[in-house]
Amino acid sequence: MFSFFKKKKPREPQEEEQERIYEYEDVSEVMHYFEKETGITFEKQKNILKNKLTLFCKTNEIDSFKELLLILKKDAAIKQKLINLLTTNETYFYREFSQIKALVQNIKNKASKTPISILCAPCATGEEPYSIAIALLEDGVDMKFNITGIDINSQALQKAKEASYSKRHIGNLDENLQQKYFSLQDDKYILNEKVKSHVNFEKKNIFEPEFTALGKFDYVFSRNMLIYFDKATKHKAKSILESMQKDPSIGVFFGHADLF
Ligand SMILES: C[S@@+](CC[C@H](N)C(=O)[O-])C[C@H]1O[C@@H](n2cnc3c(N)ncnc32)[C@H](O)[C@@H]1O
Known part of the structure; x- marks a missing residue:
């Protein structure tokens, strides 16, 4: 049968249709x-x-x-x-607690009149800075203190700010501390505002200048991050972290696995 329509030429494949x-x-x-x-x-x-x-x-x-x-x-x-x-953000409350105890003792001995500043670099999902705050409150340390938690992982920091934890993460805290500082909602343990008010979080990469721009701190914690670096990078990180101390004689609190 006669057709009014011309036969169409086959179409060239569009760029996005070409084989990837x-x-x-x-x-x-x-x-x-x-x-x-x-x-x-x-x-x-x-x-x-x-x-x-x-x-x-x-x-x-x-x-x-x-x-x-x-x-x-x-x-x-x-x-x-x-x-x-x-990045690996595994952490939990009262991890390597002996170091936190040593920090509390050191702060008590100093009996400083000015507010104490503490840096947790890195803080992952917040358990470490919050543990320090709980330990200081528990020991009745009556000086003012502020803790800054930094991390390179933005999702971890979001969780840190939410401060809602599973049973597994607070397992090292005894029943008394769990009840005193958390409220249970469904299966989540929500940290109370008093502890949260001592801690602030910022996204920082320790190798970028905006990290050292945070200034110097009375105490610096840096636990379980250097394990992911090679030897040369560990040394570089160590000197950056040491430069963040007001008093270098105290020394940075590194994790037991962060061997040099
Ligand atoms: C295993 S967590 C340690 C958390 C906590 N300090 C502890 O000991 O439980 C390691 C963290 O280091 C962070 N991290 C890795 N490289 C970093 C960098 N260059 N700057 C800042 N944070 C970094 C990761 O995002 C991760 O949350």
Whole structure:
């Protein structure tokens, strides 16, 4: 039958329809970039990194590790997302409590007239700075004190501000402390406002100048972060953290695993 319509020429595939080439093999460049930015090394965990990055790329429609690297260098939101994915924020109340006890004793001995400033770098989801606040309140320390918690992970800091914890995270606190400082809502333990009022949180990377711009503190805690750095980076971090002390003779409280 005669047709009025001309036969259509086959359409050229649009750019987005052309075959996409995926390349998720060599993690080295992204790994080195991530280490340069955060200090965290994956040199001994390349396969774990590769799996995490592959999933991250697929979820964010990024076709290759090369493309990921280009995006990371210009897109702060994607970079933050990756930092949140690749940092380990495990922590809990009264972790390595002997150091917190030593801090309380030191503060009591000094009997300072001016408010005491304490830095927790890093603080992850807040349990460490809140533990210090609880220990000071429990010991009846009557000086004013302010604790600053910093971390590079924005999601962890959000949780720190919410201060709502599961039973597992407060397990080291005895029943009396649990009841005194938390209220139970559903299965969450909500920290009371009095403890929260002593602590403030800021997102900082310890290797960036905005971290040292926080100024100097009477006491500096930095526990269980250096374990993610290689030897040279640990030393660099150590001297940055030591420079944040008002009185270097006190020494930074490092974690037991943060060996040099
Ligand atoms: C295991 S947590 C330690 C929390 C707490 N200090 C403790 O001992 O329980 C380690 C934290 O270090 C943070 N971190 C890693 N590199 C960092 C950097 N360059 N600057 C600031 N925080 C960093 C991570 O986001 C993570 O929350």
